[in-house]
Amino acid sequence: MIDRSCPGVVEPILELLDGKWTLLLLFELLNGTKRFGELRRRLQPISPKTLTDRLRLLEEKGLVTRTLYPGVPLHVEYEFTESGKALQPIFEAMWNWTQEHGAYLKKDTNDSSHGA
Numbered sequence: 492m493i494d495r496s497c498p499g500v501v502e503p504i505l506e507l508l509d510g511k512w513t514l515l516l517l518f519e520l521l522n523g524t525k526r527f528g529e530l531r532r533r534l535q536p537i538s539p540k541t542l543t544d545r546l547r548l549l550e551e552k553g554l555v556t557r558t559l560y561p562g563v564p565l566h567v568e569y570e571f572t573e574s575g576k577a578l579q580p581i582f583e584a585m586w587n588w589t590q591e592h593g594a595y596l597k598k599d600t601n602d603s604s605h606g607a
Contacts, residue, residue: 507552512537516545520555521579524570554578 508514512534519525519533531542546569549555554575558568571578589596 507548507554510545510548512541512545513549516542516549517554517575517578518582520569520571520575521582524568527567527569530569549575 508517515534516530519530525533527542527546530546531537531539534542546555546557550557553572555569556572558570560566560568
């Protein structure tokens with residue numbers, strides 16, 4: 492049973508995950524450290540500004556670290572913090588639910604025969 496205060500308690504993470512591209516970005520980082528350009532290619536057609544904004548927000552929230560490697564060419568890598576890595580069970584739960592119960596999601600949304 493979930494505590495009745497749960498919606499208020501989880502609201503901050505739900506708001507963070509609700510941002511366009513955020514879930515896909517986090518999913519990419521689950522597979523390890525990524526460079527900015529690699530993330531941009533994997534998340535096409537995300538704009539560089541949007542990717543930068545999302546990465547900065549995730550960094551501010553303590554989910555992602557940004558490491559700058561000086562030199563020519565300069566490059567930046569992003570990876571999960573321990574807090575960010577702790578999101579993995581959420582992604583696993585979404586994957587498992589989709590595999591077990593999500594077949595109807597691929598059908599026409601007007602089809603009400605998917606049951607409750």
